[in-house]
Amino acid sequence: MAKKSSIEKNNRRKKMAKNAAPKRERLKAIIADRSKPMEERFAATLKLAEMPRNSSITRVRNRCELTGRARAVYRKNKLSRIAIRDLGSRGLVPGLVKSSW
Structure with a gap:
């Protein structure tokens, strides 16, 4: 869980x-x-430079919806690899088959 x-x-x-x-x-x-x-x-360049840095879309980080994890997040699902694996193991992700051998 992220801070x-x-x-x-x-x-x-x-x-x-x-x-x-x-x-x-x-x-x-x-x-x-x-x-x-x-x-x-x-x-216009000066006005753009005066705007807050955080108002740029590039400053937004993709985070997992469940855990808040910032790395290894699948854009399509908005979930981290760990969350997808956990949900897949429980059979909660439709169409996902987790392999185990």
Whole structure:
């Protein structure tokens, strides 16, 4: 089980990234538009740099929904390899057959 503070920090990042996404997209569009004057593009770059770092979607970490584990998380299931193995052993994951020999 991951620390609660790490899980909460990641949840705050998700929320902040979701709220700031439209503004970030607008600023990035201005920066990428070559037809705009250089001063306007530079001002947009500065505004983007002033935004909180945690408002970027790349700061969000994929975590297991059950345990909060940050590594070896399958995106499709949103579960870590350990959680999938445990649930698969109990027969709770449809279509998953855990081999044992």
